[in-house]
Amino acid sequence: MNQTGDTQEALVSCGWLASRLDDSKVRVIEVSSANDDAKYRAGHIPGASWWFWKDALWHATDREFITPEQLARRLGSMGISPTDTVVIYGDPVQHGTYAFWVLTMAGHKNLRLLDGGRKRWIAEGRPLSQQPPDASPVAYTPGTADFTSRVGRDDVRAKLGQPGRRLLDVRAPEEYRGERVSPPSGDLRFDFDHGAERTGRIPGATHLFFRAMVNEDDTFLSPEKLGDILDQAVSAADGSTELVTYCRLSHRATLAWFAIKFLLGRENVLVYDGSWTEWGSIVGFPIEKD
Template sequence: MATVTKPTIQDRGYAHPEVLVSTDWVAEHLEDPNVRIIESNEDPLLYPSGHIPGAVEVDWVRDLNDPLVRDYLDKERFEELMSSIGVTPEMTVVFYGDKNNWWATYAFWVFQLFGHENAKIMDGGRLKWELEGRPMTREIPKYPRTQYKAKDRDDSRIRAFRDQVLAHVEAHKPLIDVRSPEEYRGERLHMPDYPNEGALRGGHIPGAANVPWSRAINPEDGTFKTAEELREIYEKEAGVKPDDDIIVYCRIGERSSHTWFVLTYLLGYPHVRNYDGSWTEWGNLVGVPIEKP
Protein backbone atom coordinates (compact mmCIF):
# COMPACT_ATOMS: atom_id res chain seq x y z
CA MET A 1 0.00 0.00 0.00
CA ALA A 2 1.11 3.54 -0.66
CA THR A 3 2.59 5.25 2.35
CA VAL A 4 2.09 8.83 1.15
CA THR A 5 -1.24 10.30 2.20
CA LYS A 6 -3.13 11.45 -0.86
CA PRO A 7 -5.92 14.00 -0.96
CA THR A 8 -9.36 12.46 -0.74
CA ILE A 9 -11.72 12.69 -3.70
CA GLN A 10 -13.49 15.63 -2.03
CA ASP A 11 -10.19 17.47 -1.55
CA ARG A 12 -8.95 17.24 -5.11
CA GLY A 13 -10.87 20.23 -6.45
CA TYR A 14 -13.04 18.37 -8.94
CA ALA A 15 -16.08 20.04 -10.50
CA HIS A 16 -18.22 16.95 -9.88
CA PRO A 17 -16.56 14.91 -7.13
CA GLU A 18 -19.81 12.98 -6.61
CA VAL A 19 -19.12 10.99 -9.77
CA LEU A 20 -16.16 9.25 -8.15
CA VAL A 21 -16.32 6.87 -5.22
CA SER A 22 -13.43 5.49 -3.23
CA THR A 23 -12.62 1.84 -2.64
CA ASP A 24 -13.66 2.45 0.99
CA TRP A 25 -17.08 3.65 -0.18
CA VAL A 26 -17.53 0.57 -2.35
CA ALA A 27 -16.47 -1.71 0.51
CA GLU A 28 -19.16 -0.10 2.66
CA HIS A 29 -21.85 -0.53 -0.01
CA LEU A 30 -21.28 -4.14 -1.04
CA GLU A 31 -24.66 -5.11 0.41
CA ASP A 32 -26.50 -1.92 -0.57
CA PRO A 33 -29.57 -2.93 -2.62
CA ASN A 34 -29.57 0.48 -4.32
CA VAL A 35 -26.06 0.08 -5.63
CA ARG A 36 -24.97 -2.21 -8.44
CA ILE A 37 -21.23 -2.64 -8.88
CA ILE A 38 -20.17 -3.32 -12.46
CA GLU A 39 -16.78 -4.53 -13.63
CA SER A 40 -15.75 -3.69 -17.19
CA ASN A 41 -12.41 -4.94 -18.43
CA GLU A 42 -10.49 -5.31 -21.58
CA ASP A 43 -9.37 -8.82 -20.59
CA PRO A 44 -12.42 -11.14 -20.57
CA LEU A 45 -10.81 -13.53 -18.07
CA LEU A 46 -10.20 -11.00 -15.31
CA TYR A 47 -13.75 -10.89 -13.99
CA PRO A 48 -14.17 -14.70 -13.80
CA SER A 49 -10.73 -14.97 -12.19
CA GLY A 50 -11.91 -12.83 -9.27
CA HIS A 51 -13.99 -9.69 -8.76
CA ILE A 52 -15.46 -7.50 -6.04
CA PRO A 53 -18.09 -9.55 -4.18
CA GLY A 54 -21.50 -8.88 -5.70
CA ALA A 55 -20.14 -7.18 -8.82
CA VAL A 56 -21.64 -8.04 -12.19
CA GLU A 57 -19.79 -7.85 -15.48
CA VAL A 58 -20.53 -5.70 -18.51
CA ASP A 59 -18.33 -6.66 -21.42
CA TRP A 60 -17.62 -3.93 -23.95
CA VAL A 61 -17.55 -6.28 -26.94
CA ARG A 62 -20.45 -8.55 -26.09
CA ASP A 63 -22.74 -6.22 -24.18
CA LEU A 64 -22.14 -2.68 -25.42
CA ASN A 65 -21.52 -3.04 -29.15
CA ASP A 66 -23.92 -3.99 -31.90
CA PRO A 67 -22.56 -7.16 -33.49
CA LEU A 68 -23.53 -6.18 -37.04
CA VAL A 69 -23.42 -2.40 -37.26
CA ARG A 70 -20.45 -0.39 -36.03
CA ASP A 71 -22.50 1.23 -33.33
CA TYR A 72 -23.50 0.83 -29.72
CA LEU A 73 -26.45 -1.17 -28.53
CA ASP A 74 -29.90 0.26 -29.15
CA LYS A 75 -32.49 1.19 -26.56
CA GLU A 76 -34.10 -2.26 -26.50
CA ARG A 77 -30.79 -4.04 -26.00
CA PHE A 78 -29.78 -1.56 -23.32
CA GLU A 79 -33.04 -2.22 -21.50
CA GLU A 80 -32.41 -5.96 -21.79
CA LEU A 81 -28.86 -5.57 -20.47
CA MET A 82 -29.96 -3.47 -17.50
CA SER A 83 -32.86 -5.78 -16.72
CA SER A 84 -30.63 -8.85 -16.87
CA ILE A 85 -28.21 -7.43 -14.29
CA GLY A 86 -31.08 -6.34 -12.07
CA VAL A 87 -30.68 -2.58 -12.41
CA THR A 88 -33.46 -0.01 -12.12
CA PRO A 89 -33.26 3.60 -13.35
CA GLU A 90 -33.06 4.78 -9.75
CA MET A 91 -30.19 2.50 -8.85
CA THR A 92 -26.62 3.82 -8.60
CA VAL A 93 -24.22 1.91 -10.80
CA VAL A 94 -20.53 1.96 -9.91
CA PHE A 95 -18.05 0.99 -12.61
CA TYR A 96 -14.53 -0.25 -12.09
CA GLY A 97 -12.09 -2.22 -14.19
CA ASP A 98 -8.59 -2.95 -15.42
CA LYS A 99 -6.13 -0.62 -17.11
CA ASN A 100 -6.82 2.43 -14.94
CA ASN A 101 -10.58 2.23 -15.46
CA TRP A 102 -10.13 2.66 -19.19
CA TRP A 103 -13.01 0.27 -20.01
CA ALA A 104 -15.01 1.34 -16.99
CA THR A 105 -15.16 4.90 -18.30
CA TYR A 106 -16.05 3.54 -21.74
CA ALA A 107 -19.02 1.66 -20.27
CA PHE A 108 -19.89 4.77 -18.22
CA TRP A 109 -19.89 6.84 -21.42
CA VAL A 110 -22.19 4.37 -23.22
CA PHE A 111 -24.54 4.41 -20.22
CA GLN A 112 -24.68 8.20 -20.53
CA LEU A 113 -25.91 7.88 -24.12
CA PHE A 114 -29.01 6.44 -22.46
CA GLY A 115 -29.01 9.02 -19.68
CA HIS A 116 -28.40 6.67 -16.74
CA GLU A 117 -27.05 9.51 -14.60
CA ASN A 118 -26.83 7.55 -11.35
CA ALA A 119 -23.42 6.33 -12.41
CA LYS A 120 -20.04 6.53 -10.74
CA ILE A 121 -16.49 5.34 -11.22
CA MET A 122 -14.49 3.66 -8.45
CA ASP A 123 -11.32 5.73 -8.17
CA GLY A 124 -8.26 3.53 -8.73
CA GLY A 125 -10.25 0.74 -10.32
CA ARG A 126 -9.35 -2.89 -10.02
CA LEU A 127 -5.68 -2.10 -9.43
CA LYS A 128 -6.30 -0.12 -6.23
CA TRP A 129 -8.80 -2.65 -4.88
CA GLU A 130 -6.23 -5.42 -5.39
CA LEU A 131 -3.34 -3.39 -3.99
CA GLU A 132 -5.33 -2.82 -0.83
CA GLY A 133 -5.83 -6.55 -0.43
CA ARG A 134 -9.59 -6.25 -0.43
CA PRO A 135 -11.82 -9.32 -0.90
CA MET A 136 -12.31 -10.86 -4.31
CA THR A 137 -14.57 -13.73 -5.28
CA ARG A 138 -15.17 -15.99 -8.26
CA GLU A 139 -18.83 -16.34 -7.40
CA ILE A 140 -21.08 -14.94 -10.13
CA PRO A 141 -23.97 -13.12 -8.43
CA LYS A 142 -27.57 -13.46 -9.60
CA TYR A 143 -29.98 -10.59 -9.06
CA PRO A 144 -33.73 -10.59 -9.60
CA ARG A 145 -34.53 -9.45 -13.08
CA THR A 146 -35.92 -5.91 -13.43
CA GLN A 147 -38.02 -4.25 -16.13
CA TYR A 148 -35.68 -1.39 -16.94
CA LYS A 149 -37.19 1.36 -19.08
CA ALA A 150 -34.48 3.40 -20.76
CA LYS A 151 -34.59 6.90 -22.14
CA ASP A 152 -34.10 7.21 -25.88
CA ARG A 153 -30.44 7.08 -26.81
CA ASP A 154 -29.16 10.61 -27.28
CA ASP A 155 -25.95 10.76 -29.34
CA SER A 156 -26.06 14.53 -29.75
CA ARG A 157 -24.51 15.67 -26.47
CA ILE A 158 -21.47 13.52 -25.90
CA ARG A 159 -20.80 11.68 -29.15
CA ALA A 160 -19.28 13.08 -32.36
CA PHE A 161 -19.56 11.64 -35.86
CA ARG A 162 -17.15 12.04 -38.77
CA ASP A 163 -19.02 14.83 -40.58
CA GLN A 164 -19.19 16.78 -37.34
CA VAL A 165 -15.47 16.22 -36.82
CA LEU A 166 -14.73 17.48 -40.33
CA ALA A 167 -16.78 20.63 -39.66
CA HIS A 168 -14.99 20.97 -36.33
CA VAL A 169 -11.61 20.80 -38.09
CA GLU A 170 -12.68 23.37 -40.68
CA ALA A 171 -13.87 25.68 -37.89
CA HIS A 172 -10.46 25.31 -36.16
CA LYS A 173 -12.06 24.12 -32.94
CA PRO A 174 -9.98 22.12 -30.45
CA LEU A 175 -9.47 18.38 -30.63
CA ILE A 176 -7.50 16.20 -28.27
CA ASP A 177 -5.82 13.09 -29.61
CA VAL A 178 -5.32 10.87 -26.56
CA ARG A 179 -3.21 8.19 -28.29
CA SER A 180 0.49 7.64 -27.72
CA PRO A 181 2.90 10.24 -29.14
CA GLU A 182 4.11 7.63 -31.68
CA GLU A 183 0.58 7.12 -32.97
CA TYR A 184 -0.05 10.87 -33.01
CA ARG A 185 3.08 11.48 -35.07
CA GLY A 186 2.10 8.73 -37.47
CA GLU A 187 5.13 6.61 -36.66
CA ARG A 188 2.88 3.72 -35.76
CA LEU A 189 -0.69 2.86 -36.67
CA HIS A 190 -1.59 1.20 -33.41
CA MET A 191 -0.84 1.63 -29.74
CA PRO A 192 2.44 0.28 -28.38
CA ASP A 193 2.30 -3.48 -27.78
CA TYR A 194 -1.05 -3.75 -29.52
CA PRO A 195 -1.51 -5.13 -33.01
CA ASN A 196 -2.32 -3.01 -36.01
CA GLU A 197 -6.07 -2.80 -36.39
CA GLY A 198 -5.94 -1.59 -39.92
CA ALA A 199 -5.65 2.18 -40.38
CA LEU A 200 -4.21 2.96 -43.79
CA ARG A 201 -2.45 6.15 -42.80
CA GLY A 202 -0.63 7.38 -39.74
CA GLY A 203 -0.90 10.85 -38.26
CA HIS A 204 -3.62 12.80 -36.53
CA ILE A 205 -6.70 14.88 -37.24
CA PRO A 206 -5.55 18.39 -38.27
CA GLY A 207 -5.27 20.74 -35.34
CA ALA A 208 -5.47 18.07 -32.64
CA ALA A 209 -3.32 18.39 -29.54
CA ASN A 210 -1.75 15.23 -28.17
CA VAL A 211 -2.41 14.35 -24.54
CA PRO A 212 -2.07 10.59 -23.92
CA TRP A 213 -5.09 9.51 -21.86
CA SER A 214 -3.12 7.90 -19.04
CA ARG A 215 -1.52 11.20 -18.06
CA ALA A 216 -4.69 11.84 -16.04
CA ILE A 217 -3.82 8.92 -13.77
CA ASN A 218 -1.41 8.34 -10.91
CA PRO A 219 0.21 5.16 -12.24
CA GLU A 220 1.09 3.71 -8.84
CA ASP A 221 -2.52 3.16 -7.76
CA GLY A 222 -4.68 4.11 -10.76
CA THR A 223 -6.34 7.07 -9.03
CA PHE A 224 -7.11 10.29 -10.87
CA LYS A 225 -4.80 13.27 -10.52
CA THR A 226 -6.04 16.40 -8.75
CA ALA A 227 -7.96 19.08 -10.65
CA GLU A 228 -4.97 21.38 -10.40
CA GLU A 229 -2.67 18.77 -11.93
CA LEU A 230 -5.25 18.04 -14.65
CA ARG A 231 -5.65 21.74 -15.48
CA GLU A 232 -1.90 22.01 -15.83
CA ILE A 233 -1.97 19.23 -18.43
CA TYR A 234 -5.07 20.15 -20.43
CA GLU A 235 -5.22 23.92 -20.09
CA LYS A 236 -1.61 25.02 -19.76
CA GLU A 237 0.09 22.36 -21.87
CA ALA A 238 -2.60 21.50 -24.44
CA GLY A 239 -4.14 24.96 -24.46
CA VAL A 240 -7.82 24.05 -24.21
CA LYS A 241 -10.22 26.33 -22.38
CA PRO A 242 -13.06 25.15 -20.14
CA ASP A 243 -15.78 26.60 -22.36
CA ASP A 244 -14.34 25.26 -25.61
CA ASP A 245 -16.30 22.91 -27.82
CA ILE A 246 -13.90 19.95 -27.58
CA ILE A 247 -13.76 16.63 -29.43
CA VAL A 248 -11.59 13.82 -28.07
CA TYR A 249 -10.58 10.72 -29.99
CA CYS A 250 -8.19 7.77 -29.99
CA ARG A 251 -8.33 4.53 -31.98
CA ILE A 252 -11.90 3.30 -31.44
CA GLY A 253 -13.12 5.75 -28.81
CA GLU A 254 -12.23 3.74 -25.69
CA ARG A 255 -9.17 5.59 -24.41
CA SER A 256 -10.81 8.89 -25.32
CA SER A 257 -13.89 8.06 -23.25
CA HIS A 258 -11.49 8.19 -20.29
CA THR A 259 -10.37 11.71 -21.26
CA TRP A 260 -14.01 12.67 -21.93
CA PHE A 261 -14.77 11.60 -18.36
CA VAL A 262 -11.86 13.61 -16.95
CA LEU A 263 -12.73 16.80 -18.84
CA THR A 264 -16.50 16.56 -18.31
CA TYR A 265 -16.71 15.52 -14.67
CA LEU A 266 -13.40 16.19 -12.99
CA LEU A 267 -12.76 19.56 -14.67
CA GLY A 268 -16.41 20.35 -15.41
CA TYR A 269 -16.08 21.29 -19.07
CA PRO A 270 -19.62 21.49 -20.47
CA HIS A 271 -18.97 20.77 -24.18
CA VAL A 272 -16.90 17.63 -24.64
CA ARG A 273 -17.77 14.96 -27.18
CA ASN A 274 -16.11 11.62 -27.88
CA TYR A 275 -15.46 10.71 -31.52
CA ASP A 276 -15.74 6.92 -31.29
CA GLY A 277 -15.04 6.43 -34.99
CA SER A 278 -11.60 7.73 -34.03
CA TRP A 279 -8.47 6.83 -35.95
CA THR A 280 -9.76 3.48 -37.23
CA GLU A 281 -12.33 5.54 -39.15
CA TRP A 282 -10.48 8.81 -39.84
CA GLY A 283 -7.24 7.06 -40.85
CA ASN A 284 -9.15 5.09 -43.48
CA LEU A 285 -11.65 7.70 -44.60
CA VAL A 286 -11.49 8.75 -48.24
CA GLY A 287 -11.08 12.46 -48.83
CA VAL A 288 -10.40 13.76 -45.33
CA PRO A 289 -7.20 15.56 -44.39
CA ILE A 290 -4.69 14.29 -41.88
CA GLU A 291 -1.71 15.99 -40.34
CA LYS A 292 1.69 14.55 -39.54
CA PRO A 293 5.07 16.08 -38.76
Protein backbone atom coordinates (compact mmCIF):
# COMPACT_ATOMS: atom_id res chain seq x y z
CA MET A 1 0.00 0.00 0.00
CA ASN A 2 1.02 3.59 -0.52
CA GLN A 3 2.01 4.83 2.89
CA THR A 4 2.93 8.32 3.91
CA GLY A 5 3.67 10.13 7.12
CA ASP A 6 2.12 13.27 5.66
CA THR A 7 -1.37 13.72 7.09
CA GLN A 8 -1.85 16.89 5.02
CA GLU A 9 -2.32 18.58 8.42
CA ALA A 10 -5.74 16.95 8.68
CA LEU A 11 -4.95 15.12 11.93
CA VAL A 12 -3.75 17.23 14.86
CA SER A 13 -2.60 16.30 18.34
CA CYS A 14 -3.95 17.50 21.66
CA GLY A 15 -0.71 19.43 22.13
CA TRP A 16 -1.21 21.18 18.80
CA LEU A 17 -4.72 22.26 19.81
CA ALA A 18 -3.73 23.23 23.36
CA SER A 19 -1.17 25.69 22.00
CA ARG A 20 -3.87 27.35 19.86
CA LEU A 21 -6.84 27.61 22.22
CA ASP A 22 -6.40 31.38 22.42
CA ASP A 23 -6.28 31.76 18.64
CA SER A 24 -9.58 33.32 17.53
CA LYS A 25 -9.13 31.79 14.07
CA VAL A 26 -9.12 28.23 15.48
CA ARG A 27 -12.57 26.96 16.42
CA VAL A 28 -13.44 23.64 18.05
CA ILE A 29 -16.62 21.57 17.67
CA GLU A 30 -17.60 18.51 19.72
CA VAL A 31 -19.89 16.20 17.73
CA SER A 32 -22.01 13.91 19.89
CA SER A 33 -24.03 10.77 19.24
CA ALA A 34 -26.36 11.79 22.08
CA ASN A 35 -29.18 14.24 21.50
CA ASP A 36 -28.61 16.05 24.79
CA ASP A 37 -25.56 18.04 25.81
CA ALA A 38 -25.31 16.90 29.45
CA LYS A 39 -21.85 15.42 28.98
CA TYR A 40 -20.68 18.52 27.13
CA ARG A 41 -22.01 20.80 29.88
CA ALA A 42 -20.26 18.70 32.53
CA GLY A 43 -16.92 19.37 30.85
CA HIS A 44 -15.54 19.87 27.35
CA ILE A 45 -12.39 21.07 25.65
CA PRO A 46 -12.17 24.82 26.31
CA GLY A 47 -13.77 26.86 23.56
CA ALA A 48 -15.58 23.90 21.99
CA SER A 49 -19.12 24.23 20.67
CA TRP A 50 -21.53 21.27 20.79
CA TRP A 51 -23.37 19.57 17.95
CA PHE A 52 -25.80 16.68 17.95
CA TRP A 53 -24.68 14.96 14.79
CA LYS A 54 -28.08 14.47 13.17
CA ASP A 55 -29.35 18.00 13.79
CA ALA A 56 -26.12 19.57 12.58
CA LEU A 57 -25.23 17.38 9.61
CA TRP A 58 -28.49 16.18 8.09
CA HIS A 59 -31.19 18.05 6.22
CA ALA A 60 -34.19 18.52 8.50
CA THR A 61 -36.63 16.50 6.35
CA ASP A 62 -34.88 14.88 3.38
CA ARG A 63 -32.45 12.52 5.15
CA GLU A 64 -29.79 14.16 3.02
CA PHE A 65 -26.66 15.97 4.09
CA ILE A 66 -26.56 19.69 4.76
CA THR A 67 -25.91 21.90 1.76
CA PRO A 68 -23.15 24.52 1.55
CA GLU A 69 -25.81 27.17 2.14
CA GLN A 70 -27.10 25.47 5.28
CA LEU A 71 -23.57 24.98 6.58
CA ALA A 72 -22.77 28.62 5.90
CA ARG A 73 -25.74 29.72 7.99
CA ARG A 74 -24.85 27.38 10.83
CA LEU A 75 -21.15 28.22 10.97
CA GLY A 76 -21.76 31.92 10.44
CA SER A 77 -24.21 31.97 13.35
CA MET A 78 -21.44 30.48 15.50
CA GLY A 79 -19.02 33.22 14.54
CA ILE A 80 -17.01 30.93 12.26
CA SER A 81 -15.77 32.32 8.94
CA PRO A 82 -14.74 30.38 5.81
CA THR A 83 -11.05 31.01 6.58
CA ASP A 84 -11.20 29.78 10.18
CA THR A 85 -9.62 26.47 11.09
CA VAL A 86 -12.34 24.15 12.41
CA VAL A 87 -11.07 21.38 14.69
CA ILE A 88 -13.52 18.52 15.17
CA TYR A 89 -13.65 15.76 17.72
CA GLY A 90 -16.29 13.09 18.15
CA ASP A 91 -17.99 11.47 21.09
CA PRO A 92 -17.60 8.64 20.16
CA VAL A 93 -14.60 8.97 17.88
CA GLN A 94 -16.36 7.99 14.62
CA HIS A 95 -18.77 10.91 14.90
CA GLY A 96 -15.78 13.20 14.52
CA THR A 97 -14.69 11.65 11.23
CA TYR A 98 -18.32 11.65 10.06
CA ALA A 99 -18.60 15.40 10.68
CA PHE A 100 -15.23 15.95 8.99
CA TRP A 101 -16.48 14.08 5.92
CA VAL A 102 -19.83 15.90 5.77
CA LEU A 103 -18.23 19.33 6.20
CA THR A 104 -15.78 18.45 3.44
CA MET A 105 -18.71 17.68 1.13
CA ALA A 106 -20.45 20.90 2.20
CA GLY A 107 -17.48 23.02 1.23
CA HIS A 108 -15.58 24.08 4.37
CA LYS A 109 -11.95 23.71 3.36
CA ASN A 110 -9.96 24.36 6.54
CA LEU A 111 -10.69 21.30 8.67
CA ARG A 112 -8.73 19.36 11.28
CA LEU A 113 -9.53 16.22 13.25
CA LEU A 114 -8.34 16.02 16.86
CA ASP A 115 -6.43 12.75 17.27
CA GLY A 116 -7.90 10.90 20.25
CA GLY A 117 -10.58 13.50 20.89
CA ARG A 118 -11.94 13.95 24.40
CA LYS A 119 -10.56 10.62 25.60
CA ARG A 120 -6.96 11.50 24.74
CA TRP A 121 -7.35 15.09 25.95
CA ILE A 122 -8.40 13.86 29.40
CA ALA A 123 -5.72 11.15 29.45
CA GLU A 124 -3.09 13.84 28.95
CA GLY A 125 -4.42 15.72 31.97
CA ARG A 126 -5.59 18.72 30.00
CA PRO A 127 -8.25 21.08 31.37
CA LEU A 128 -11.97 20.91 30.68
CA SER A 129 -14.40 23.80 30.68
CA GLN A 130 -18.09 24.11 31.47
CA GLN A 131 -18.46 27.40 29.60
CA PRO A 132 -19.80 27.49 26.04
CA PRO A 133 -17.94 29.79 23.64
CA ASP A 134 -19.12 33.37 23.28
CA ALA A 135 -18.96 34.54 19.67
CA SER A 136 -20.85 37.03 17.52
CA PRO A 137 -22.34 35.94 14.18
CA VAL A 138 -20.30 36.63 11.05
CA ALA A 139 -20.96 36.56 7.32
CA TYR A 140 -20.11 33.21 5.76
CA THR A 141 -20.09 32.84 1.98
CA PRO A 142 -21.10 29.25 1.09
CA GLY A 143 -18.39 27.03 -0.33
CA THR A 144 -18.69 24.59 -3.22
CA ALA A 145 -20.21 21.16 -2.65
CA ASP A 146 -17.84 18.24 -3.27
CA PHE A 147 -19.42 14.78 -3.38
CA THR A 148 -16.47 13.02 -5.01
CA SER A 149 -15.91 10.90 -1.88
CA ARG A 150 -19.51 9.63 -1.78
CA VAL A 151 -20.99 6.66 -3.64
CA GLY A 152 -24.60 5.48 -3.86
CA ARG A 153 -26.32 2.11 -3.80
CA ASP A 154 -26.85 1.82 -7.57
CA ASP A 155 -23.18 2.42 -8.29
CA VAL A 156 -22.16 -0.11 -5.64
CA ARG A 157 -24.52 -2.74 -7.04
CA ALA A 158 -23.54 -2.11 -10.66
CA LYS A 159 -19.88 -2.75 -9.90
CA LEU A 160 -20.19 -5.75 -7.57
CA GLY A 161 -17.37 -8.18 -8.29
CA GLN A 162 -15.71 -5.99 -10.88
CA PRO A 163 -11.92 -5.69 -10.87
CA GLY A 164 -10.60 -2.35 -9.75
CA ARG A 165 -12.97 -1.94 -6.79
CA ARG A 166 -12.99 -3.52 -3.33
CA LEU A 167 -15.61 -3.19 -0.61
CA LEU A 168 -14.53 -2.76 3.01
CA ASP A 169 -17.10 -3.66 5.67
CA VAL A 170 -15.88 -1.98 8.86
CA ARG A 171 -18.69 -3.13 11.16
CA ALA A 172 -18.31 -5.41 14.17
CA PRO A 173 -17.55 -9.06 13.37
CA GLU A 174 -21.07 -10.08 14.46
CA GLU A 175 -22.59 -7.68 11.95
CA TYR A 176 -20.29 -8.82 9.16
CA ARG A 177 -21.08 -12.49 9.76
CA GLY A 178 -24.81 -11.79 9.60
CA GLU A 179 -25.60 -12.39 13.26
CA ARG A 180 -26.77 -8.82 13.95
CA VAL A 181 -27.84 -5.70 12.08
CA SER A 182 -26.38 -3.27 14.63
CA PRO A 183 -23.25 -3.42 16.79
CA PRO A 184 -23.44 -5.07 20.22
CA SER A 185 -23.67 -2.42 22.91
CA GLY A 186 -21.91 -4.33 25.66
CA ASP A 187 -24.83 -3.54 27.98
CA LEU A 188 -27.77 -5.95 27.85
CA ARG A 189 -30.11 -3.23 29.11
CA PHE A 190 -29.59 -1.27 25.90
CA ASP A 191 -28.65 -4.00 23.44
CA PHE A 192 -31.25 -3.28 20.77
CA ASP A 193 -30.62 -4.99 17.44
CA HIS A 194 -32.20 -2.80 14.77
CA GLY A 195 -31.34 -0.71 11.73
CA ALA A 196 -32.12 -2.92 8.72
CA GLU A 197 -34.62 -5.56 7.63
CA ARG A 198 -31.99 -8.26 7.04
CA THR A 199 -28.67 -9.32 8.49
CA GLY A 200 -25.64 -10.01 6.30
CA ARG A 201 -23.15 -8.11 4.20
CA ILE A 202 -22.73 -6.81 0.68
CA PRO A 203 -21.48 -9.66 -1.56
CA GLY A 204 -17.71 -9.73 -1.89
CA ALA A 205 -17.04 -7.32 0.97
CA THR A 206 -13.88 -7.80 3.02
CA HIS A 207 -14.00 -7.28 6.77
CA LEU A 208 -11.85 -4.64 8.47
CA PHE A 209 -13.19 -3.71 11.91
CA PHE A 210 -12.93 0.04 12.35
CA ARG A 211 -11.64 -0.24 15.93
CA ALA A 212 -8.59 -2.08 14.61
CA MET A 213 -7.48 1.23 13.10
CA VAL A 214 -7.35 3.15 16.40
CA ASN A 215 -5.76 2.65 19.79
CA GLU A 216 -7.61 2.30 23.09
CA ASP A 217 -7.32 6.07 23.62
CA ASP A 218 -8.95 6.71 20.21
CA THR A 219 -5.74 7.92 18.57
CA PHE A 220 -5.03 6.47 15.14
CA LEU A 221 -2.42 3.80 14.60
CA SER A 222 0.75 4.85 12.84
CA PRO A 223 0.64 4.95 9.02
CA GLU A 224 2.91 1.90 8.99
CA LYS A 225 0.54 -0.16 11.14
CA LEU A 226 -2.50 1.09 9.25
CA GLY A 227 -0.87 0.09 5.99
CA ASP A 228 -0.20 -3.41 7.31
CA ILE A 229 -3.82 -3.81 8.43
CA LEU A 230 -5.14 -2.64 5.08
CA ASP A 231 -2.74 -4.96 3.24
CA GLN A 232 -4.07 -7.90 5.24
CA ALA A 233 -7.68 -6.97 4.45
CA VAL A 234 -7.26 -6.30 0.72
CA SER A 235 -4.02 -8.08 -0.09
CA ALA A 236 -4.68 -8.16 -3.83
CA ALA A 237 -5.45 -4.45 -4.06
CA ASP A 238 -2.79 -2.13 -5.39
CA GLY A 239 -2.81 1.65 -5.21
CA SER A 240 -5.05 1.97 -8.26
CA THR A 241 -7.86 -0.11 -6.74
CA GLU A 242 -10.88 1.89 -5.65
CA LEU A 243 -11.89 1.21 -2.05
CA VAL A 244 -15.47 1.66 -0.84
CA THR A 245 -16.11 1.67 2.91
CA TYR A 246 -19.44 1.02 4.58
CA CYS A 247 -20.91 0.13 7.98
CA ARG A 248 -24.50 0.55 9.22
CA LEU A 249 -25.03 4.33 9.08
CA SER A 250 -21.60 5.33 7.65
CA HIS A 251 -20.12 6.84 10.83
CA ARG A 252 -17.62 4.01 11.22
CA ALA A 253 -17.06 3.94 7.47
CA THR A 254 -15.83 7.54 7.58
CA LEU A 255 -13.19 6.64 10.16
CA ALA A 256 -11.73 4.13 7.71
CA TRP A 257 -12.08 6.68 4.89
CA PHE A 258 -10.18 9.28 6.91
CA ALA A 259 -7.38 6.86 7.81
CA ILE A 260 -6.96 5.56 4.27
CA LYS A 261 -7.15 8.97 2.61
CA PHE A 262 -5.26 11.22 5.01
CA LEU A 263 -2.90 8.86 6.83
CA LEU A 264 -2.12 6.48 3.98
CA GLY A 265 -2.37 9.03 1.19
CA ARG A 266 -4.82 7.15 -1.04
CA GLU A 267 -7.16 9.31 -3.08
CA ASN A 268 -9.39 6.56 -4.46
CA VAL A 269 -11.42 5.80 -1.33
CA LEU A 270 -15.19 6.36 -1.15
CA VAL A 271 -17.92 6.12 1.48
CA TYR A 272 -21.19 4.33 0.76
CA ASP A 273 -23.28 6.37 3.16
CA GLY A 274 -26.49 4.37 2.78
CA SER A 275 -24.48 1.47 4.19
CA TRP A 276 -26.23 -1.56 5.69
CA THR A 277 -29.29 0.36 6.90
CA GLU A 278 -30.13 0.98 3.25
CA TRP A 279 -28.69 -2.08 1.51
CA GLY A 280 -30.07 -4.56 4.04
CA SER A 281 -33.60 -3.20 3.62
CA ILE A 282 -33.93 -3.00 -0.18
CA VAL A 283 -36.07 -5.69 -1.78
CA GLY A 284 -34.06 -7.72 -4.28
CA PHE A 285 -30.59 -6.47 -3.37
CA PRO A 286 -28.16 -9.39 -2.92
CA ILE A 287 -26.54 -10.21 0.42
CA GLU A 288 -24.09 -12.72 1.86
CA LYS A 289 -23.97 -14.40 5.27
CA ASP A 290 -21.63 -16.81 6.96
